[in-house]
Amino acid sequence: MTEIAPADSLFARLRGAAGEAWQGYTRHAFVRQLGRGDLPEACFKHYLVQDYIFLKHFARAYALAVFKSDALDDMRQAAGTLDALLNEEMSLHLRYCAGWGLDEAAILAAPEAAQNMAYTRFVLERGLSGDLLDLLTALAPCVVGYAEIGLWLAADADSKRDNNPYGDWIETYSGESYQSVARAAIEQLDRVAARRVGNDLSARLPALEATFEAATRLEIGFWDMGLEPAA
């Protein structure tokens, strides 16, 4: 499996510090079942409806990143992600949901799960109380984590390649289009850290690690919630 984050990147350092939590998130039972194709449909459906609400707030977080950018390159990158979320990723979810007879109004009428709310509000609040670097750090476990999960599932021996009902999901997140978004996020994290802190990140690192690990644990909570219909 290809490693998407350079060893000396800030992302790699944050992921390393999150250790166990990072494994718990990217190798979660929900992910494994999705790869083997034996995740109950009720779980996937529950996850997808919640993820639609999640993406709405995640889009708001990227809008916040545009607002918090001093440099035009950071503004443009965040605006590009905002556009991709609102006009591509969310549409993909709508198409999936349409297959189950669920339209946008029905999805948005679903009660927002506590684990869902906890994650997005944490990210948004971190972005507002801190700076762009704090915000991007809180966003990173999701953006880059999904790319890692996609790559792992696409390469894993346990994954079911043919007739996997979740094959589209795996293809989306392992595909070059999503992978390049994740690589750009990794690069931006380094670029913004260089501007906001400099070469020596040691004074700022403990706070960034705490933010990254908290977001990672909230991702675990999100997968746990996905499995609830099967409990």
Place this chain on the structure above:
Amino acid sequence: MTEIAPADSLFARLRGAAGEAWQGYTRHAFVRQLGRGDLPEACFKHYLVQDYIFLKHFARAYALAVFKSDALDDMRQAAGTLDALLNEEMSLHLRYCAGWGLDEAAILAAPEAAQNMAYTRFVLERGLSGDLLDLLTALAPCVVGYAEIGLWLAADADSKRDNNPYGDWIETYSGESYQSVARAAIEQLDRVAARRVGNDLSARLPALEATFEAATRLEIGFWDMGLEPAA
């Protein structure tokens, strides 16, 4: 038991709409055990440590209310609450904790429980994305709810009056000083609603009710967390 919110106040309408959730919060098992004095000390201690972290973020929410106020009276009221939180309520917790040999550094080193984080970040984010009325609505279940709980426990036949280890807690929240804070919060909600919306709140009410109920459910989660050490 005295009713602290006038029947035609916005608070009374929001509480009415939250119905069952409001009961679940103000009559929670944690509250009942606290009143009878048979709440396990481990639960109270866990709650108090988390509540200290909670109050830190709640103080930040009142600071946000100062920032979001257009009028000086709203600024002064929020600044007064901020001051009371930072310099009185938090000190009270420290004195309790000191009795168990816990100092401030030890409390702040405790991992923030997910239910704790979920609540405060929801309030802060609501305040930033909405206006002062949205923020005060998200704060109200806590501020006024504790006053209601205090009054109820002080009057309830099941409450243990003598040698209740949590007698101080009940006295604090049923006492006139805290009750007047809650009454002022109820009045401010009406005043700010009149300025931001007017007399007819019907267009805005559904969103305010959703915020109030979400905050109430997050309060229930907080009490659930408090009982975890006994599970």
Place this chain on the structure above:
Amino acid sequence: MTEIAPADSLFARLRGAAGEAWQGYTRHAFVRQLGRGDLPEACFKHYLVQDYIFLKHFARAYALAVFKSDALDDMRQAAGTLDALLNEEMSLHLRYCAGWGLDEAAILAAPEAAQNMAYTRFVLERGLSGDLLDLLTALAPCVVGYAEIGLWLAADADSKRDNNPYGDWIETYSGESYQSVARAAIEQLDRVAARRVGNDLSARLPALEATFEAATRLEIGFWDMGLEPAA
């Protein structure tokens, strides 16, 4: 000349209340000289460089509007305007500036004029301390005002039609593409007012009028600044 705002729209009410200031802005000497084609090139160049910096912060304000939206339709409309600002209007300015040998780095290195800074920071701060309605109200004089100015110049007898060096500018803002952006902004203002306040805006109107008039006066200051090189 066609009237773009329906008589019963919130925009028409705000514009009416701004009275004299609105005339001072939309019929400013800078605008008249631009229409007659006799605006000194140094003034237009100064204006355009400052306007590029202005648009960067205006784009940030639309990103803030995405963040502050509760509804997906409001998010999508604001994200569409953000995209148009970053990827179309700003590119137009760059093409003009390239004609004078100015590239983006040179433009962004220009000191931000005090009148420029005053306007954008007012809008952004209003958006953060208030709600989406306050933010859209602060944005409206610019978005809709330019459409009115474009229409007026295109129809005015004093305007020079042939060989006007600023013909492109007039065409852009009187053109259907920009006009439809302005009409959508007028509609959104009514839609958001209906959601955040209701049918009776009387309680909120004084504050909205104050915001609208302050932004209009800051627009006058921006045109004044544009004329400074000729002073």
Place this chain on the structure above:
Amino acid sequence: MTEIAPADSLFARLRGAAGEAWQGYTRHAFVRQLGRGDLPEACFKHYLVQDYIFLKHFARAYALAVFKSDALDDMRQAAGTLDALLNEEMSLHLRYCAGWGLDEAAILAAPEAAQNMAYTRFVLERGLSGDLLDLLTALAPCVVGYAEIGLWLAADADSKRDNNPYGDWIETYSGESYQSVARAAIEQLDRVAARRVGNDLSARLPALEATFEAATRLEIGFWDMGLEPAA
């Protein structure tokens, strides 16, 4: 004259980089006339009314600093300044104004001068788009500058000591109470810089210097405005 900022403090570096602008602000004609006691009363009155509106927004900026603090010591320091602004400095202004028959309602009804608005909105916006360090940097020219001005006027040979109508003003800002606020602000800037950036500030310094100098220039604009009634 005593130097209040240690030579190796961040404040001293920022002030050094602002060079000429810093002189223009702290040795402004308004300040000199105030020291000599020959500032026209109309100017001082105009200044004081605008400064009251200024302090209202400055108090909001300190509330924002509480919200943006991660550490309790930073929260407490900002909350203390907020309290001093709302309950002491603003009351001082009210007492002065009462001498001219102006009450709070009359002051708040005065139109906010453009130079006043420009400064406070810049500070608030910088605080929201950046982090606590950016916000404290934008606040520093005011907080520490007034302490420097107070000390200078108290020591300057040109100052009129007896029967100076502005003697109270000079005493307030040269007095130990205000001086200790300024020293604490200088220390906090270093403490927060150490937490948010570390020992080597070189990567962040250009942006901090730009913020500090912009705020200093906006202070000059504020004094200019104060002299307008005499023009």
